[in-house]
Amino acid sequence: MNFSRAFARNRGAVVGVLLLLLVLATGLSAPFLFPFSPWDMRGVPFMPPGEMGFLLGSDSLGRDVAAGIAHGATVSLMVGAVSTVAALAIGVSLGAVAGYFGGRIDDLVMRSTEFFQTIPSFVFAVVLVAIFTPSLASIVVAIAVVSWPPVTRVVRAEFLSLRTREFVQAAEVLGHSRTAIVFREILPNALSPIIVLASLMVATAILLESSLSFLGLGDPNMMSWGFLIGSGRSVIRLAWWMSVFPGIAIFLTVLALNLVGEGLNDALNPRLARRR
Amino acid sequence: MTLLAVENLTVALPQGADREYAVEDVSFALDAGEILCIVGESGSGKSVSANAIMGLLPRALPVRRGSIGFDGAELTRLPPEAMRRLRGARIGMIFQEPMTALNPLMRVGDQISEVLRVHDAPGGQPRVLELLAAVNLPDPPSLAGAYPFRLSGGQRQRVMIAMALALEPRLLIADEPTTALDVTTQMQILRLIKEIQRRRGTGVLFITHDFGVVAEIADRVAVMQHGRIVEQGPAARVLDAPNHPYTQALIAAVPHGAGAARPLPDGPPVLTATGVRKTYMRGGGLFARGKPLRAVQDADFSIRKGETLGLVGESGSGKSTLARCIVRLVQPEAGEIAFGHVNLRTLSRTAWKPFRRKIQMVFQDPFASLNPRRRVADIIADGPVTHGTPRAEARARTTELLRLVQLDPSAAERFPHEFSGGQRQRIGIARALAMQPELLIADEPVSALDVSVQAQVLKLLAELRDRLGLTMMFITHDLRVAAQVCDRVAVMQNGAIVEQGVTGAVFASPRHTYTRTLLESIPGRGWVPAGQSGHKA
Numbered sequence: 001m002n003f004s005r006a007f008a009r010n011r012g013a014v015v016g017v018l019l020l021l022l023v024l025a026t027g028l029s030a031p032f033l034f035p036f037s038p039w040d041m042r043g044v045p046f047m048p049p050g051e052m053g054f055l056l057g058s059d060s061l062g063r064d065v066a067a068g069i070a071h072g073a074t075v076s077l078m079v080g081a082v083s084t085v086a087a088l089a090i091g092v093s094l095g096a097v098a099g100y101f102g103g104r105i106d107d108l109v110m111r112s113t114e115f116f117q118t119i120p121s122f123v124f125a126v127v128l129v130a131i132f133t134p135s136l137a138s139i140v141v142a143i144a145v146v147s148w149p150p151v152t153r154v155v156r157a158e159f160l161s162l163r164t165r166e167f168v169q170a171a172e173v174l175g176h177s178r179t180a181i182v183f184r185e186i187l188p189n190a191l192s193p194i195i196v197l198a199s200l201m202v203a204t205a206i207l208l209e210s211s212l213s214f215l216g217l218g219d220p221n222m223m224s225w226g227f228l229i230g231s232g233r234s235v236i237r238l239a240w241w242m243s244v245f246p247g248i249a250i251f252l253t254v255l256a257l258n259l260v261g262e263g264l265n266d267a268l269n270p271r272l273a274r275r276r
Numbered sequence: 277m278t279l280l281a282v283e284n285l286t287v288a289l290p291q292g293a294d295r296e297y298a299v300e301d302v303s304f305a306l307d308a309g310e311i312l313c314i315v316g317e318s319g320s321g322k323s324v325s326a327n328a329i330m331g332l333l334p335r336a337l338p339v340r341r342g343s344i345g346f347d348g349a350e351l352t353r354l355p356p357e358a359m360r361r362l363r364g365a366r367i368g369m370i371f372q373e374p375m376t377a378l379n380p381l382m383r384v385g386d387q388i389s390e391v392l393r394v395h396d397a398p399g400g401q402p403r404v405l406e407l408l409a410a411v412n413l414p415d416p417p418s419l420a421g422a423y424p425f426r427l428s429g430g431q432r433q434r435v436m437i438a439m440a441l442a443l444e445p446r447l448l449i450a451d452e453p454t455t456a457l458d459v460t461t462q463m464q465i466l467r468l469i470k471e472i473q474r475r476r477g478t479g480v481l482f483i484t485h486d487f488g489v490v491a492e493i494a495d496r497v498a499v500m501q502h503g504r505i506v507e508q509g510p511a512a513r514v515l516d517a518p519n520h521p522y523t524q525a526l527i528a529a530v531p532h533g534a535g536a537a538r539p540l541p542d543g544p545p546v547l548t549a550t551g552v553r554k555t556y557m558r559g560g561g562l563f564a565r566g567k568p569l570r571a572v573q574d575a576d577f578s579i580r581k582g583e584t585l586g587l588v589g590e591s592g593s594g595k596s597t598l599a600r601c602i603v604r605l606v607q608p609e610a611g612e613i614a615f616g617h618v619n620l621r622t623l624s625r626t627a628w629k630p631f632r633r634k635i636q637m638v639f640q641d642p643f644a645s646l647n648p649r650r651r652v653a654d655i656i657a658d659g660p661v662t663h664g665t666p667r668a669e670a671r672a673r674t675t676e677l678l679r680l681v682q683l684d685p686s687a688a689e690r691f692p693h694e695f696s697g698g699q700r701q702r703i704g705i706a707r708a709l710a711m712q713p714e715l716l717i718a719d720e721p722v723s724a725l726d727v728s729v730q731a732q733v734l735k736l737l738a739e740l741r742d743r744l745g746l747t748m749m750f751i752t753h754d755l756r757v758a759a760q761v762c763d764r765v766a767v768m769q770n771g772a773i774v775e776q777g778v779t780g781a782v783f784a785s786p787r788h789t790y791t792r793t794l795l796e797s798i799p800g801r802g803w804v805p806a807g808q809s810g811h812k813a
Contacts, residue, residue, distance in 0.1 A: 165644050166639040166640070166641055166644040166645035167644065167645050167646055167647040167648075169600075169605050169637075169639065169645075170637070170639060170645055170646075170704070170707065171647075171658075172605060173603050173605065173632065173635075173636060173637045174632060174636075174658065174659035174662060174707070174711065175628075175629045175632030175633070175659070175662055175663060176658070176659075176662050177662070180662070184650075184658075185647055188647075188649040188650075189647070189648065189649055
């Protein structure tokens with residue numbers, strides 16, 4: 001079955017991809033559309049959308065909200081992607097080890113995973129960022145540290161079931177090394193749920209980053225959607241556009257990622273999708 | 277008197293399927309008190325026919341033409357509500373998988389009385405007990421209060437039969453009711469169905485793929501191929517003088533139990549196992565000790581060079597575990613597994629590696645034993661490459677191996693899902709042979725295959741064995757297959773080898789009672805397929 005055709009059968013997923021491409025294009029073209037720093041004062045403060053050349057209005061310091069959203073798109077997507085990759089690296093390797101070896105090692109890994117899961121993830125992220133001073137790197141690390149446990153659990157479950165499959169036993173009988181068995185035989189067959197999970201994790205990471213910068217824990221040198229909402233919070237009755245437009249940006253991006261995740265799930269697990 | 281008359285039944289398949297109709301112009305009739313067997317291989321449309329009678333066809337498979345007359349009513353035109361009243365009350369059905377056909381959260385007695393209640397039939401508890409007794413279940417009162425998980429497969433199938441019989445249906449449809457069961461249980465269920473049919477005059481439509489079962493219980497037989505009935509007639513006539521070439525081919529493919537008449541190899545032993553033991557801990561955890569389950573206990577056997585040793589037994593007898601102990605997929609806790617002069621049991625993973633070349637395995641499930649994400653060429657060439665053969669040489673051998681297992685060399689570039697079950701099993705055999713092993717362990721290599729494919733794969737294995745001088749350990753639950761393939765057999769029960777010896781001798785004069793029971797349970801053992809001789813037992 002052709003993957004792209006299976007994916008395209010889910011209309012929502014196609015819409016999600018288009019939205020995501022739109023956000024990505026906005027982020028990439030920000031330096032050309034708004035060839036100035038989003039922190040620059042561009043005119044009179046509190047201008048409603050459409051006036052004085054402000055497409056989406058200006059904020060309390062006369063900064064362009066549209067420019068902020070465009071420049072913030074890069075930050076959001078990058079934080080989402082990088083922290084997800086980092087979380088996957090931790091989660092997949094730990095899950096693979098736990099699921100493949102089982103027994104004591106499995107116990108050890110899973111108990112430490114549970115230890116991380118008992119700490120409320122957002123509070124943990126706040127603490128980490130606060131300790132390591134807010135910067136892009138510390139935010140990415142904090143998000144990765146709080147979001148790997150679910151990956152570990154999913155990967156472990158996949159490995160546990162795949163490990164007993166006959167083709168893995170056959171590889172064992174052929175005398176393959178453990179590394180070869182894990183990377184060549186098991187992992188490729190466990191990829192589908194990992195990919196689906198990853199797409200949803202990017203969405204969660206973007207939300208986490210926004211929440212952190214909303215609380216003032218964002219990178220002070222980077223414009224981000226959460227910061228925009230945070231700075232507009234106190235004046236929301238005076239200048240609704242300061243919070244609403246970045247909010248819509250977050251909403252659309254997260255929605256798009258969820259739609260894509262759903263589509264990937266349907267395309268990669270065709271048997272489940274067709275039953276509906 | 278004709279109870280069921282199916283005429284020109286045609287059921288369409290969804291678009292894009294490999295043929296237009298699931299079943300086409302199928303006609304047969306069934307009298308009261310008669311057992312009609314529908315035989316065919318997987319995908320021949322036998323289950324679709326049965327489901328059409330029950331009105332249980334999925335929406336994607338609409339009835340296009342034909343009629344199903346049952347007791348004066350035309351079933352294809354019956355409204356769903358009327359059909360629902362008919363089902364269970366006048367037509368009973370038994371399914372293949374007793375493990376999933378019962379509601380796991382309901383007591384057995386309640387499930388049977390539910391059938392009575394739904395159809396407003398009188399009886400209640402006494403009737404439930406009567407039914408449980410009628411299907412020869414021990415201690416009906418306590419059994420009625422039990423949950424399905426406490427019951428064995430055979431007991432569950434009896435409960436299913438009790439449910440199907442609750443309202444004394446005139447017609448009983450049994451869709452492969454014994455396929456998931458062990459031979460001894462299968463025999464009991466077959467006897468039970470036969471007895472019920474005789475006692476109550478029920479018409480039985482029995483669907484099976486096994487000609488042994490047909491020989492055991494059928495009055496008449498209909499043979500299906502690609503959605504059509506190619507031959508039907510009285511059981512004795514079809515079995516002993518089949519007209520249609522397909523029927524002839526099917527019957528010829530039935531493992532006939534005649535041992536390959538070859539001299540017993542008397543080379544040096546390749547593998548000698550003494551006192552091999554494996555115990556699993558069931559349940560238990562941090563605070564409680566689990567219950568020990570003796571999967572293999574004190575297994576002693578040896579395999580001589582060039583010999584084929586059969587390991588036979590029912591499910592759970594430990595035969596697969598024993599095989600897995602030899603190749604170290606399972607670590608036995610005691611005993612000696614001597615390969616040449618080396619005890620394999622105590623070797624480390626690294627020290628084991630050179631022996632991987634010499635001992636190879638063919639697995640049971642052709643759909644699970646090949647990595648779906650890798651090309652056939654890689655699957656076959658990987659083993660030798662791991663052991664130091666240059667990649668180019670291994671790839672060149674792959675072509676040769678594919679030809680050896682009678683596959684086209686172009687298969688190398690394709691993925692496993694593009695092949696049928698039999699072809700995949702050939703790929704699995706090629707993978708094992710790529711290592712040029714001294715000992716080949718085949719774990720139920722044909723039990724997931726249709727009879728005709730099964731016969732081909734068995735023939736291939738026999739040819740390869742003779743050509744390459746392979747030593748084989750052949751694990752099977754099917755005694756007919758064992759008799760055909762093996763020089764010597766070891767019979768396993770509850771983890772222990774209860775009897776072993778030269779195949780012919782064991783089958784002709786079994787010493788252990790369990791072996792005797794197994795042999796008596798071979799379905800259709802009295803029937804010798806036409807043109808085959810040397811059938812024993």
